[in-house]
Amino acid sequence: MVERKLFAGHAVRRLRRTLALTQAAMAEALDVSPSYLNLIERNQRPLTATLMLRLAETYDFDPRNLGASEPGGGSDAIRRRLADPMFADLEVDRAQVEEWLAGAPGGAEAFARAYDRMGQGGAASDGAPDPASAVRREIERWRNHFADLDAAAEALADELRQGSGDLYSAMAERLRVRHQMSVRILPVEVMPDLLKRIDLHARQVQLSESLEPASRSFALAERLAQEAQGEIEALVRGAGLDRLGERLYRRHLTGYFAAALMMPYARFLRACEATGHDVELLMRRFGATWEQVAHRLTTLQRVGARGLPFFMLRTDRAGQVSKRYAGASGSPLADAPGLCPLWGAFDAFExxxxVAVQLAELEDGSRWLTLARVVQPQGARAGGVRARFAVVLGLSASDAATLASARGLDLRGVAVPIGLGCRACTRPDCPQRSAAPGGRARLVNDRETGLSPFGFAGD
Incomplete structure (x- = not known):
């Protein structure tokens, strides 16, 4: 796979200013010309691997910080925010965003923080920052790939495999021997409203009998994340979140470690490539749920061993999104202000x-292959409410030819035209439209009726 070019002028400029160096001084230390360094800082030249190594050796700089420190999460993340209907009349294109990031990275970061503070365009009820949005922004900055956690989980997984071929048993034994904690499965009558609980007094990991095997394994893996506490706390401290945000971020990182322990990076990537990313087969091979595998697929961004750039989201029938991970996909669908009812994500409920497979095309001409499947949270009892969500995996059609789910599909053929929600969509002939686009005047004609009752003015 061709690697994406890394434009990190803002990070190089920030490092230089932190060290109080002139461009000429840094250029001399890196053995490049001042004019070339100037082009890099203005994002008119990518940062080469050679220069990245020189930065690391000369200034004891961690190259991973380059990709993790893009203002506002980078160009794609800024453009997803600008897709909000409130900006519809501005028509800010990709070139303008790139110029903004290169010329005023501080301003771009300030815009991202202000937008996220308002809860993706809606004012917070008390004017306070939205912790969940801040956590999502931090995850997005890292493209949901945490190399240190992956390395620690992979090392532990290899160690556990040496002792037992059954991961669940190996994790339970590890907890018993290393952490003096036993695992106990309790009847639902004892834990009627809980699925899992850590009883530090009894030194037990208590799990509800209603949990399926994959979820039981995940719960033990989460507990073993304490063995990577140093790496997790370093990430949490570096995020600059408030107390609630830290708890949410720590929960995400703990779950990340658990998934990486159940699906170790190198083995999981090899299995993905060998099976054509067959999610059903990966579930059985790694003892995971569909949602766990889908989430794991968005994290495969290891330098030198990258997976395909998937995105994932989870929605209910009403289009309310409770999880979304853009990964390295750059897809507007991963962070759209609304969902399109024509999207195959909703077909999964029927x-x-x-798995509902769909080839979709957005207004910008980009084409995406999406896979959606309904999942049901565990724990519901007879007569109780059983929640249902659609978990959606998406990948650019240009990257999807090797997928098992794409076999027999013409990825260059007819695609379903969808949008990013009616308020962000300007397709004039959509019969499914429920509202006029934001920033466009609604038109009412007493003598004509179009395909949609929500006619609107053009550009």
């Missing part, structure tokens, strides 16, 4: 247990 196909219980089956």
């Amino acid at each position: 196909r219980q247990g089956d």
Whole structure:
């Protein structure tokens, strides 16, 4: 796979200013010309691997900070925020965003923080920052790939495999021997409203009998994340979040470690490539749920061993999104202000247990292959409410040819035209439209009726 070019002028400029160096002084230390360094700082030249190594050796600089410190999460993340209907009349294109990031990275970061503070365009009820948005922004900055956690989980997984071929048993034994904690499965009558609980007094990991095997394994893996506490706390401290944000971020990182322990990076990537990213087969091979595998697929961004750039989200029937991870996909669908009812994500609700596959095309001409399947949280009892969500995996059609799910599909053929929600969509002939686009005047004609009752003015 061709690697994406890394434009990190803002990070290089920030490092130089922190060290109080002139461009000429840094250029001399890096053995490049001042004019070349100037082009890098203005994002008119990518940062080469050679220069990245020189930065690391000369200034004891961690190269991973280059990709993790893009203002506002980088160009794609800024453009997803600008897709909000409130900006519809501005028509800010990619070139303008790139110029903004290169010329005023501080201003771009300030815009991102202000937008996130308002809860993706809506004012917070008390004017306070939205912790969940801040955590999502931090995850997005890292493209949901945390190399240190992956390395620690992979090392532990290899150690556990040496002792037992059964991961669940190996994790339970590890907890018993290393952490003096036993695992106990309790009846639902004892834990009627809980799925898992850590009883430090009894030194027990208590799990509800209603949990399926994959979820039981995940719960033990989460507990073993304490063995990577140093790496997790370093990430949490570096995020600059408030107390609630830190708790949410720590929970995400703990879950990340658990998934990486169940699906170790190198083995999981090899299995993905060998099976054509067959999610059903990966579930069985690694003892995971569909949602766990889908999430893991968005994290495969290891330098030198990258996976395909998937995005993932989870939605209910009403289009309310409770999880979204853009990964390295750059897809507007991963962070759209709304969801399109024509998107195959909603077809999954009518196909219980089956995967709904769709080739979709956005207004900008980008084409995406999406896979959606309904999942049901565990714990519901007879007569109780059983929640249902659609978990959606998406990948650019240009990267999807090797997928098992794409076999027999013409990825260059007819695609379903969808949008990013009616308020952000300007397709004039959509019969499914429920509202006029934001920033466009609604038109009412007493003598004509179009395909949609929500006519609107053009550009």
